[in-house]
Amino acid sequence: MAKLTATPRQQSVGSTASSEDIAMRTLMTCVLTLSASLLLSACASAGPRGGQHSRPPVAANADADGDLLQDVVDKCPQNPEDVDGFEDQDGCPELDNDRDGVPDAMDKCPNEPMVRQPGVDPSRGQGCPDDLRPPTIIDDK
Structure with a gap:
């Protein structure tokens, strides 16, 4: 657009x-x-003519963080976009795409949130929806 x-x-x-x-x-x-x-x-x-100010300034396009998004459209011009197919046009890095608390770098399912269960330690999950389901107990009696 x-x-x-x-x-x-x-x-x-x-x-x-x-x-x-x-x-x-x-x-x-x-x-x-x-x-x-x-x-x-x-x-x-x-405005008035004359002097060194009679020429319009030269416009320059800048990309301070080197993510190929120009600073005028980059919402985070000092932090490069993490190009991973998730909200890549805003210019900001999304370190946890699914917002489940597991950083994408360690998340085996970065676009599917881990389901939190009461009483289950979230640190044992790897970021996938089934990681934190309570264990199934089989009673052979």
Whole structure:
């Protein structure tokens, strides 16, 4: 899905010749996000001309954490996404996909939550739905 964002800001360009007022230039940066790793950006400015401030700034796309999601769309720009097929477009690592308390790195079933049972120690499970079922006792009498 494409997304367009526009960011206006004011920039001082110095005093005007007729007064002590500070001349201001309005800069507008537009970013069109085509996908998580493809951005198009453009800048425009309006205000007094002259001096070193007459050129619009050059837009640069940044990816601080190196996860191939640009920082403007990355919800966690300082933490790389753990690309594992689970919520990979947000830019945030999900360390426990099924939220069962067993980190994905140790979870044999990272997308299926372990079923918690009363009176059973959750530390003995390996993250799969059947791990914490109470043992079945067979009475041969």
